[in-house]
Structure formats: C-alpha cells, structure tokens
Amino acid sequence: MRPDGLRIVIAEDAAIMRDGLTQTLSRRGHDVVAAVADGESLRQAVGEHRPDVAIIDVRMPPTHTDEGLRAARDIHERWPGVGVLVFSQYIETQAAAELFSRAPAGVGYLLKDRVADVSDFIDAITRVAQGGTVLDPEVVRQLLSAGRRGDSLAALTPREREVLSLIAQGRSNAAIAGTLFISPKVVEKHVASIFGKLGLAPSDSDNRRVIAAIRYLES
C-alpha cells in the first residue's frame, strides 16, 4: 500500500467539483485513474481499474437522490479491497449508519463541506484507502447531542465525550492522542472507561469500535 500515490476513482456529477478534486489530488501526488458522473459508469470504472479508493457523491443522475450511496454499497461488497468514501451535501444519520452496518473497514461518510480543509480531506481518503473508517464529525456531534442516550452519555466526563466523538469518527488511539495532546496510554484508559460505562464490549479493532460506538449512539 503506497501512502502517497493512491489510485483513485472520482464519481461526482458537477464538472467543477470533479475537475477541482482531480487537480488537488494530482497535486498531492495521487493518481486519479477515472472521473465519472453517474453510478453505472462508477461501477464500470471500479471494475476496470480496481482503485485503492473511490470518492463518491451521494446525489447523482438519474434520480439525484441516493445513487451514490447504493453504488458505494455495491462496490464495497463486490470489491472489498476498494475503499469507498461517500460525500454528502447534507447529513443523513440513517444513511451513514446503513453504510457502516455491514463491513466497516474501508468505508467513510463525509459532508461535502470537508473538501475545504484539504489536508484533513486527503488524510480521510488515505485512511479509507488503508482500510480505516471515517465518519464526519458533524454526524457524530448530532449523534451525541440527539439525546437519545442522554442519561448514559451524561455519565461520561467531558474528556471522555471528546474521546468518544473521535472514536466514532474513526480515529485510531494514536490519532486521538495527537488531536487531544495526551499520551496514547491515557487514551487507552479513557477508551476502556467509556466502553465500560456504556456497557460495550471492548474491541481491539478500530473499525469495530467505530461500529459499536455508532450503533450505540443510533439505537
């Protein structure tokens, strides 16, 4: 797996965005092997090129509702080695949860707004290509604040809530440590505490714990 120089397929029906993404990714040393504008072409391109990751807009022709979402699920089933990063103009927690419910490795769901922070965006693509999980912080924020699990979440300390949020976004312990400026050991302790308070089984895999976190928040 080459951390730089990923092979990428882009599916986006707006030409400006398609070109902009292609250029930005190329400038960072990645190889955009195909840029398409609808679900069918996307499936064909992925089948043909077997990229490391496919960047997919949720809304595409013909119905402009959820073609991208369905294509992402199909691709992830047929070609598990291909990461899928789904971009959405608006938050739909249901769709996100569906996306992650099966095989979470190599799946990401981000708001389109995130392209504005280029490095973070490239980082997310890389994580998905490497089999990680990425969930938009805004989605996580809504899940946390939706108050469904208000009582048990209230049992967490503010720091633990921060850590839970980053877990749900798909960050590894190391990344969480870096983001919060604490040591990885402290992160581990927080994680254990969180999972204990929420009654979740401890899990080694980063991906699986994302799922556990999301499922817990969504239920």
Add this chain to the structure above:
Amino acid sequence: MEPYAGIVLQDAYGWVRRHPRVADGLLAALLLAASADQLRISPLSTALAATAVSALIAATVVLRRRDPLAAFAVVALLGAAQLAFGVQPGDGLRVRALGPTVSDLAIAVLLYTLAVYRPRRISLAALALCLLGAAVAVARWAPVHTAHSGGLLLLAGAGLGATVLTAWVLGDSMAYRRAYYGGLEDRLAVAERARELQEQRARAVDESAARLRRIERDLHDGAQVRLAALAMALGEIKENLEQAPGDDRLLALTVAAHRNAKDTLAELRDLARGIHPPVLDRGLGPALALLAGTSAIPARLSAAITERPSPAIEAMAYFCVAELLANAAKHSGARQLTIGVREQDAGLVVTVADDGDGGGRLVPGGGLAGLLERVQTVDGRLRLDSPPGGPTLVTVELPRHA
C-alpha cells in the same frame, strides 16, 4: 302511445321556449282569426273597424314579454272602452266596432304574463281590475229578458271570473318556479366557481412546492458546488502559504478568506435546507426521522405511512414538525417529545406531544398561528391541547394532496 305524446309535447315545449316571439305571434294570429266572424258585420267600414280593434288587442300579445304592464294597460283600456261603448242591451251609446271579441281572451294571457314577470302587488291589482271588469261585463252583456237570467248571470260571471283567476294563479306559480330555479342555478354557479377556485389553489400549492424544489436543486448544483470548489482552492493556497515561510499578512488574509468561504458554505446549506430539505425526496418517514434525530429534546418517532402524499403535503408536514420541535425546545421545558404520523380516512394526521409545562396558546402573529395559516391553505386543521402544567399535544390534519 303515451310516451310518444310525451316526447312530442316536450319537443313542442322546447321549440316554444326557443322561439318565444314567434309563439306569441302565432297566438295573436289565432286570437285574431277566432274573431274573424266580425268581418260579417255590415257595413264594411264597421267590420273593418271592429277587426282593427281585435287586431290591436291581439297585437298586445306579441309585445307582452317586452313590457307586460304597458301591454296590459292597453288591453285594459280597450276593454274598458268596450264595456263603456260596446254592445249593450237597451239604450245608450252603441259603438259596434267596440263589441266584445274573442280577442278579449288576450286579457287573460296578459294577466298571466304580468303575474309571471312583475311583483305580486302589481299583478294582484291587475287581477282585481280584471275581476271587476268581468263583473261589469256580465252585468252589461247578460240578456235581461230570459227567465233564468239570475242563474245564467252567475254562471257567466263564474266562468269569466274563473278564467281570469286561473290565468293569474298560473302566472303566479310560474313566477315562483322561475325564482326557485333561478336560485338553484345561482347556487350551482357558485358551487362551480368554488370547485374551480379549489383546483386553482391546489395547482398553485403544488407549483409552489415544485418551484422550491427546483430552487434547492439549482442551489445545490450551482452556487453550492462553486462555493465548495472555491473553498477547496482557498484551502490549498492557505496550506501552501503555511508551509512556505513568507508574508504573514498574506497568510492571515488567506486564512480569513478560507474561513469566510467555509462559513458561507454552511450557511448556504442551512438556507437550502430551509427552502427544501433534500431528505424530503426520500419520503416523509426518513425526513421526520432526521428531525427526530437532530432534535434538541429527545424525540421518539412513530410513523405509519403506506402511500406517499403529494410533495407539497410532505413538505408542509415536515415544516410543521420542524416548527413544533423548535417551539418545544424554546418554550416547553419538556424532557421527551413524541412525533406521530398516521393515515386517517383520506388524509394524514401528524402529532407532536411533549411532557413539558403546557400553557401553549395560539397567539396571533405567533409561530403556531403561522402554522395554522399554512395548513389552512390546503383545508387542513390544527388543534392545540396545552393545559397549564402540561402535557401538550398538537394535532395537524392534512389531506393527501392539496
């Protein structure tokens, strides 16, 4: 035989209704023809004068619809002249030209016309006049030298009186029928117009919803995309500047511009969602689930919809729930909300309940009043149950389509 006769009568009646003047002319001609025996009077000048009088009387029949009162007045005058100067037993002035003729039946026709087209007091006055005239006529024309003059007088009087009375009664009842059917037609016209207006309103509501969807789509495909591309470019420039040591002011400027672009993106997204939330295209269920999921106060949703209502109604239901949730967050002090959607009869019932303090009121100019107005544009209903101390239940009834 009977049904055939019925059809013929109907056809004849229809023809008469379509050609009233011709029918009147025929009637006049008939009356005149019936007075033809006047031509046998000698001398010829008198015969012609008598016929002229009859013709004049008959002619008023043709003009009866144009001005019933004037026509009646003419005949009444001529009739009075006949009574005064026409045939009479015994002595006195005798103008043979003014003798009674069959044309005099025209007076009954005209009385009928007056009763149909003019107010009752006028036709009653005319009736009185006619009855008076009939009495006088009987008195003057009854043969005085017969033995049974009394009985004959009575019979003649009754006959004339009955004719006149019948004419008036027929006319009056026809007037009543005309008013009744006229009223029915008016009501029918009003109902037609109301149906037309309702259709127009439904079209307007649907078109407005469709227009909003198009605006959201244009925003999404146009301004939002360009803005995202712009923000991406600014982000790249910012990061390049951050890595290469250089002009701090330039970096600061770029950071600000980048921040601006991102904030605008977020604002535009919220604006577009306020115009038409894209999730609505997936249906009311997912849309309300999103609202429930992002509600500040924990909200439960129970939705049972088998058939999707029209897009305009889905949008209306969505915005109602959004407003009600926002309201509850601001005022209710509740800890749990329940959103319900179910189908009922030909429409949809949407409920939002909270376990808060209650005391909600429909204040003119307030959010709930605004909702009520919106809902009323599709003939929907809104009910508020909010006793002080709670709980609160808002019920919105909507049709399936505008």
